[in-house]
Amino acid sequence: MLRFKRLNKNRSEVLVMSQDNSILSLLNIKDENIEISQVENQIRYVGGEKRIIKVLHGRLTYRLTRCPQCGFRSIVKNGTRLTKLRVTSLTGQETRLHLRKQRYLCRNCGQTCGAHTPIVTPNHSITNQVRIRINELARNSLTAEMIAKLVGVSPTSVQRTIYTGRKAFLEHRRLPKILCFDEFRSVHSTFSFICIDAQTHNLVTLLPDRLTKHIVDYFLNQYSLAERQAVEAVTMDLNAQYQHFIHRIFPNAEIIIDRFHIVQLAGRALDQARLAILHELSDHRCRHYKMLKSQWRLFHRNESQLNSQRRQFKRGLNEYLTDQEVVDTITDQFPDFKRVYTSYQTILHAIQEGDTAALKALINHYQPIQSEMDTVISTFRKNWQGIKNACCYQYSNGPLEGIIRKIKQLKRGCFGFKNLAHLFIRIKLIHA
Structure with missing residues (x-):
């Protein structure tokens, strides 16, 4: 038994924590229905490479009174099903949780169901903590292969976690009063347009190219005339392209050269x-x-x-x-x-x-x-x-140049990008 002392404002109290709960606490697993029965090391060979994996054997069970299908109180336990989950590690060693989930049978309708846990999405083997860790490492300009080695999953799973369900292009946002315009080299030696808020340094938009027509159409279609008239200044470099159409988009804006x-x-x-x-x-x-x-x-x-x-x-x-x-x-x-x-x-x-x-x-x-x-x-x-x-004015393109430097570091660390949508998603992750 492990004893932990918790100091309260009024008094001190002693909490008693079992060894199983301490293991779950170290792994940041907060489901009280999971019990750990055994911890062992297993040897596996992946691509001819010997790996020692930490395996935790556990059981997930709780009392279920009503059938989720028919609602009758005719539910009984019906064995278990083994699921192998990938969990985060404290030492960097790959860690697996072999969890036996309780199965239930309804004697009224004949339907079966299983116990669920909030640590993982149903029908998935990668826990939510691992997904959060993957997104955190993706903000550090690491490649998918490097992230996969750190968290113990495949590079394909890393890419699926990062890119699935995310939009490459930014949604409609409030138009700031001070904007910063610039471009950066994205994929296939092409330049993409980037715009940020000069005061908060938040991303406003990312466009796949820097063509005047596409930039003008974006702001005219996304923002009303009243919103565009509220823009007070736009900072940019000495690129004459932007100066030609700034007042078409923002009639009252001042142009500030960086x-x-x-x-x-x-x-x-x-x-x-x-x-x-x-x-x-x-x-x-x-x-x-x-x-x-x-x-x-x-x-x-x-x-x-x-x-x-x-x-x-x-x-x-x-x-x-x-x-x-x-x-x-x-x-x-x-x-x-x-x-x-x-x-x-x-x-x-x-x-x-x-x-x-x-x-x-x-x-x-x-x-x-x-x-x-x-x-x-x-x-x-x-x-x-x-x-x-x-x-x-005190505004400049300095914050935007810092973001572009991070983009260059991302491309260099990931050996370039072929997919523009993937690059934009990684930029949004870094700047989140």
Whole structure:
């Protein structure tokens, strides 16, 4: 006998629990009609592999007074039927419950029936606890084969548990006031559309492609004009496709360009200018080449974060220099690069501080220098309202990018998907 002490608010009491009940409690089986009679280890060979399985022998019985068919009090016991159930394990070892269910016979109508337990669905051998465990592991981006090994079932049973009865596409939901738009690579190298709530980060919809017609038709057919007019803003990247139809769907919405993509575009222009200088320098051992090659991160850093007091050893240069000395050496030697670097720093500062006046002044007074920064400024000029809103609003596509990163991790862990519906179901499980 096992003794457990339970502390109550008013007094303490001692509960007496039998060994059978303690086994059921460890397995989280709460059916009091099940009694465990024996526990043993059995050796089985699966695909030539030796496995030791923990087997629990139990019995399910209870008093049945009336026949479920005719309702008469003429029911008697009529033997048992053995069912082999898969249950969860505490140690990772496969565990089976060989349960003998009581059978009953009605002497009035001649019908037979069996005892039922809430731990498993009728006519199934996988318990509800195992199904819950399968869904929990599916949220961790594991493959069906890996989940099957962890819970002790077949990969087909895992797929049937995950995908059966679930809809791939999201049901109609309330339209949030702030939306995030983006796309991700789904199956067969195609891109799918994803939309989330910018405030709660809940999924709004998943569409199998990113065609303008399908996106527009979805929102026009699923939501009324009043719901679409209530949308205040939509955050997105610099994809011009979405900007063309946003106001057709959401007449009152503001377009917010994601701040990360703004800085990323300017950073790429800075890298292109740096690489152009590296290609022009024939002497790869010269000091300037080594600075541009090994200390490239310093040029992407905010000027206010550069160390200008303490000299540090710079790998690749084999010199003790401050961060500011490295940047000043390059900008003094290459005037065109200095202009690109100055423009990048202005953009970085304006985005971080929300200084729309400085950003507008840069766009208005910028002089082309035949570099990638010319294209960046031209893009900013065309998308000025969205970039201005990025400085004024706190919303961004950061939460959506995090979800897309999880989707990429899921695809990588599962070695890709061929079925789009299966991918969407797994995405819904992860984001549930």
